[in-house]
Amino acid sequence: MSEFSESENEDIIEEAWSVGRPALIPDKSRERYQNRKFLKSGATKKGVNTDEKSLLAYFVIRNEKLKAPGSLWAEYSMLKSTIFLHESIDISKFSMLIAFLKKKNVGYQPKKASVFTVEEIIKFLLEAPDDKFLVHKVGMMFGVAGACRREELYNLKIEDIEESDRIMIRSFVIINEPNEKVDHMDIQGVPE
Known part of the structure; x- marks a missing residue:
């Protein structure tokens, strides 16, 4: 027999959930994750769906500003974590978005950083x-x-x-x- 009632158990679970959920995003990156341009653009707040079409449009626009494909992938990773945390949407299943990012990555050779001997x-x-x-x-x-x-x-x-x-x-x-x-x-x- 449980020492808590069912409603108390639900309250405990809800409290633990609200504490544990933000822990999914690393402390150092939390502010950067929460301030992503996609979230600031209001797409998730003004009734616009966080769907593959709107994300693909966002990344097409961001591609004009971010020249390195690695930057697009970094932004995708941050958005993936944030959107999953706040909206429970797994954007890694958006095949057209992934195909777009992979296409932008074809033939890209990152510059090797110079290192002192x-x-x-x-x-x-x-x-x-x-x-x-x-x-x-x-x-x-x-x-x-x-x-x-x-x-x-x-x-x-x-x-x-x-x-x-x-x-x-x-x-x-x-x-x-x-x-x-x-x-x-x-x-x-x-x-x-």
């Missing part, structure tokens, strides 16, 4: 003039030695840097999010 990094750190490139050197050291993410470098403040020793060691703390772990990193300088 270890020798190039060392040469830059030792030979580039400090009066011009000091900020770049510090950013490179934090990024490479500390394996910092782009947003961690962007959010780094002077107050985050603690000088332990004038010549040899510089430490700083990266606090990613309020509930996440705190990373410590030491950068050892080359004594002059």
Whole structure:
């Protein structure tokens, strides 16, 4: 015999559902997902159906602005998650939309990003003039030695840097999010 009545069980399930549903979208992406242009365009709010025809029209228009097919696929992925979450519509079953995205992807060769070699990094750190490139050197050291993410470098403040020793060691703390772990990193300088 259950300790809750049927209506209490339904309330508990409904509350758990309302908490669990938003968890389907990653925290970092939630704002981006919820602010997609398709949703902002009002297509889902003004009585226009979220159907294959309207989504295909949306992607044809977006294709004019987004040149890389990978960008279309990224936007499709975000919309797929958002629409499924809010409207329980699985747009992955829209065969004409998928065919359109695949057709736009034919023959596309993504550009390979340039990557510095270890020798190039060392040469830059030792030979580039400090009066011009000091900020770049510090950013490179934090990024490479500390394996910092782009947003961690962007959010780094002077107050985050603690000088332990004038010549040899510089430490700083990266606090990613309020509930996440705190990373410590030491950068050892080359004594002059």
